Amino acid sequence: MPSHPLLRLYRDAADGVFPPVDGGVTVLPALAGGLECSVAFTGHAVIATSLAAGEVQGRKPDGFGGSMAPDFLRFLAGAAGWIGVIDATLVNRGSGGTARLAPLDDAHEHPRVRYALDVRTDVKVFGDERGLVAVADGLAGRTELSIELTDVGEGGRGYGRSLIADALTLVPEGEPVFAAVSPGNARSLRAFLASGFIPVGSECLIRPARDPHNPGA
Numbered sequence: 001m002p003s004h005p006l007l008r009l010y011r012d013a014a015d016g017v018f019p020p021v022d023g024g025v026t027v028l029p030a031l032a033g034g035l036e037c038s039v040a041f042t043g044h045a046v047i048a049t050s051l052a053a054g055e056v057q058g059r060k061p062d063g064f065g066g067s068m069a070p071d072f073l074r075f076l077a078g079a080a081g082w083i084g085v086i087d088a089t090l091v092n093r094g095s096g097g098t099a100r101l102a103p104l105d106d107a108h109e110h111p112r113v114r115y116a117l118d119v120r121t122d123v124k125v126f127g128d129e130r131g132l133v134a135v136a137d138g139l140a141g142r143t144e145l146s147i148e149l150t151d152v153g154e155g156g157r158g159y160g161r162s163l164i165a166d167a168l169t170l171v172p173e174g175e176p177v178f179a180a181v182s183p184g185n186a187r188s189l190r191a192f193l194a195s196g197f198i199p200v201g202s203e204c205l206i207r208p209a210r211d212p213h214n215p216g217a
Contacts, residue, residue, distance in 0.1 A: 004031060006039065006048055006140035013200040014091045014176035019044035023063045027053035035119065036076060036208055037139060038067045039089070041201040048140070049076055050208070068204060078210030084119075086204045087180035088189065090197035094143075094171025101126035101133060101166050112148040119205055120144060126170060130159045133167040135177075139203065143177045145170075147188070160191030168195075 021043030045067030120136035131149035138144030
């Protein structure tokens with residue numbers, strides 16, 4: 001199966017190459033699995049949707065924040081569609097070598113894992129007493145990781161950074177690996193930034209449910 005064109009944009013962003021800062025909006029086909037998305041880079045937005053490009057552009061989104069406006073996201077989703085949270089998109093590279101986390105075979109009912117199974121494919125779960133890590137094929141087929149710490153209180157300070165560092169051994173050396181982190185989850189955001197992840201944009205996943213007789217409604 002050919003890769004989604006958004007994947008190339010993400011891999012370019014990992015190399016420091018971004019779309020033009022022109023306020024424009026690029027419309028791409030919908031993602032696999034019935035998902036769509038709104039993605040924002042600096043000064044340029046990318047919308048992956050089954051809606052016609054002219055219909056999307058007719059709503060006058062822009063690359064300066066308009067593509068993440070609540071009314072525009074609701075337009076993309078339809079009246080009954082699901083809209084995910086707006087996350088910061090971060091990227092690092094795998095360190096490879098010997099994996100420093102063991103697989104977890106009994107964690108598929110964990111909320112973090114259930115969410116990954118709902119929006120990603122090829123989900124693999126690892127962890128130890130610090131918490132768990134999910135590594136999967138995510139938005140547009142990119143490699144994604146997410147973590148969930150065990151509630152360790154103040155005695156667990158630094159566990160997030162160490163768990164992320166160990167999670168990077170699960171990804172081949174040099175391979176871009178992405179994380180979607182809610183800006184409000186400051187503890188997680190600080191841990192990813194301290195672990196060498198850098199921000200490249202923002203994103204919002206959507207599972208649309210539109211009126212077939214009026215798809216834009």
